[in-house]
Amino acid sequence: MNILKLISDIEKVDPEVYDRFDSRRKVFKHMTGMGKTLASAAVPGFLGAVFNKAYGQTSTLPQGIQDILNFALKLEYLEYYFYNKGLATTGLIPSGAGRDALSVIRDDENKHVAFLKTALGISAATVVVPESKFDFTGSKGGTRAALFADVFSNYQTFLAVAQSFEDTGVRAYKGGAAGLMANDTILEAALNIHSVEARHASHLRTMRRGGPTVAGAGTGASPKSWITGTESGGAGGSITAPIYGAGASGFPAEDNVTQGGVNLQTALSSLNFPATAFTEAFDEPLDGTTVTNIVLNFVVGTTL
Amino acid sequence: MQRRSFFKVAGASVAASTLVLAGCSDEPDPTPVAENILAFNSFDAQGNVIDDGILNYAYLLTQLEAAFYQKVVAAPPADLQQGELAYLTDLRDHELIHREYLKAILGSKAYDSGAATPLEFTFTSFTLTTRVGVWAAAQQLEDIAAAAYNGAGKLLVVTANLLALAKIASVESRHAALAHEMVQADSFGATIGADGLDDTKTPTEVFVLIQPFVPIKLSAANLPIS
Numbered sequence: 450m451n452i453l454k455l456i457s458d459i460e461k462v463d464p465e466v467y468d469r470f471d472s473r474r475k476v477f478k479h480m481t482g483m484g485k486t487l488a489s490a491a492v493p494g495f496l497g498a499v500f501n502k503a504y505g506q507t508s509t510l511p512q513g514i515q516d517i518l519n520f521a522l523k524l525e526y527l528e529y530y531f532y533n534k535g536l537a538t539t540g541l542i543p544s545g546a547g548r549d550a551l552s553v554i555r556d557d558e559n560k561h562v563a564f565l566k567t568a569l570g571i572s573a574a575t576v577v578v579p580e581s582k583f584d585f586t587g588s589k590g591g592t593r594a595a596l597f598a599d600v601f602s603n604y605q606t607f608l609a610v611a612q613s614f615e616d617t618g619v620r621a622y623k624g625g626a627a628g629l630m631a632n633d634t635i636l637e638a639a640l641n642i643h644s645v646e647a648r649h650a651s652h653l654r655t656m657r658r659g660g661p662t663v664a665g666a667g668t669g670a671s672p673k674s675w676i677t678g679t680e681s682g683g684a685g686g687s688i689t690a691p692i693y694g695a696g697a698s699g700f701p702a703e704d705n706v707t708q709g710g711v712n713l714q715t716a717l718s719s720l721n722f723p724a725t726a727f728t729e730a731f732d733e734p735l736d737g738t739t740v741t742n743i744v745l746n747f748v749v750g751t752t753l
Numbered sequence: 754m755q756r757r758s759f760f761k762v763a764g765a766s767v768a769a770s771t772l773v774l775a776g777c778s779d780e781p782d783p784t785p786v787a788e789n790i791l792a793f794n795s796f797d798a799q800g801n802v803i804d805d806g807i808l809n810y811a812y813l814l815t816q817l818e819a820a821f822y823q824k825v826v827a828a829p830p831a832d833l834q835q836g837e838l839a840y841l842t843d844l845r846d847h848e849l850i851h852r853e854y855l856k857a858i859l860g861s862k863a864y865d866s867g868a869a870t871p872l873e874f875t876f877t878s879f880t881l882t883t884r885v886g887v888w889a890a891a892q893q894l895e896d897i898a899a900a901a902y903n904g905a906g907k908l909l910v911v912t913a914n915l916l917a918l919a920k921i922a923s924v925e926s927r928h929a930a931l932a933h934e935m936v937q938a939d940s941f942g943a944t945i946g947a948d949g950l951d952d953t954k955t956p957t958e959v960f961v962l963i964q965p966f967v968p969i970k971l972s973a974a975n976l977p978i979s
Binding site for chain 2 (some may be wrong): 546549550553554556557558559560561563564574616619621626627630633634636637638640641642643644645646647648649650651652670673674677708709711713716718720722723726727730731732733734
């Protein structure tokens with residue numbers, strides 16, 4: 450009797466079969482579940498343990514995966530510093546729901562920074578990108594006219610830039626996902642962060658259309674919580690247009706209605722849905738070069 | 754193995770009679786239990802992992818959500834606030850498009866491609882006569898879908914399929930955040946853990962959660978676990 454085949458066959462019926470044979474795997478499974486309940490302060494060290502168990506030393510991570518994680522880390526720094534500065538700016542963010550939400554988002558971005566540093570084997574104390582690297586007005590350290598001169602004095606501008614960063618983040622993580630397929634643990638983590646960025650983007654869009662301040666409907670119709678077409682350029686007109694536009698070959702704009710080689714708007718015309726629905730139903734990925742060029746508008750110097 | 758051979762041929766099948774071993778007993782001949790089970794298959798004839806099972810899994814989730822929003826939009830609760838029907842209509846449109854898209858890329862491999870009628874889902878556990886009931890139900894379904902997609906990505910082997918599901922996944926997360934806010938303001942991040950990561954669920958966990966809505970027993974036994 451082939452015992453391995455037997456176990457393999459049992460696994461088809463009972464996915465947990467290995468747990469019954471292999472206590473190490475069981476321990477790992479339990480540790481994964483614990484993540485949600487641990488105090489945040491204890492999380493980075495804990496994650497290090499999980500990551501080491503999952504795929505060994507960071508030095509063994511393929512260069513391609515390290516590059517994607519390093520790029521993601523820079524984007525998370527951009528977001529974290531942005532929210533942190535906004536929250537620290539007197540009179541910018543009103544107290545109450547808005548401040549609460551932006552604090553949650555800021556903290557999430559900070560955790561993403563910590564998470565990615567752990568995955569890359571970078572010590573928590575190391576500042577990989579200093580805050581001085583970013584200029585959120587878009588003036589690149591005063592070397593050109595500001596793109597968003599009132600980003601830290603006008604709440605609506607601040608929210609508009611925030612939405613732009615989150616929508617960019619969703620596209621960037623989606624663009625990076627294919628390059629992480631060789632490592633299940635990292636791919637899953639990246640997809641989870643991707644999902645968080647999408648929740649942030651959705652909420653910021655709800656905030657921008659003026660609701661809900663109490664449970665209930667938003668007071669305005671625009672922007673929707675999802676991306677419609679190319680958003681007429683987005684929150685900052687021509688400045689933010691590349692966030693919703695096409696990237697490199699194989700990365701269509703957000704108004705794409707062709708999925709899997711099928712023009713869905715045509716194929717499903719009998720549904721009589723508005724054309725916008727076909728663009729809203731799918732978020733498009735974006736390549737690293739295009740994302741870099743978008744982000745460089747908020748970076749002092751010529752490299753991220 | 755006879756049971757496995759069946760799945761190799763049939764892929765996924767509705768109302769197929771399959772055998773479930775009722776635990777490992779010491780008796781020489783454990784009595785098999787016959788049940789009607791919907792099990793998506795992710796293994797080809799050589800035992801290699803293919804994506805058909807996970808795509809069918811996603812297809813089932815989109816069917817479930819589309820059916821839910823179709824029901825709600827067809828008979829919306831009277832106390833919806835201004836703008837909410839437009840949200841729900843968008844949600845219905847998106848889910849129906851997701852459903853039809855996955856059905857199209859699965860083609861004859863869709864688990865119900867040979868079925869005369871699609872599965873009829875049951876939503877009797879929800880209160881669909883009030884806006885709070887509708888949004889609480891939407892929140893539940895969208896959170897399940899978002900967590901399911903977060904967990905499904907690593908189970909896929911074809912890059913194009915990962916991208917296809919990722920394009921849908923973030924839209925589900927956007928939906929989920931809105932549904933949360935319709936129930937309680939500022940609760941968009943309720944599923945995000947202390948590590949800053951969103952919730953992830955395995956097909957086995959998802960099947961437990963959606964089983965009450967699905968009129969046939971679901972099994973993840975033939976789906977990959979890594």
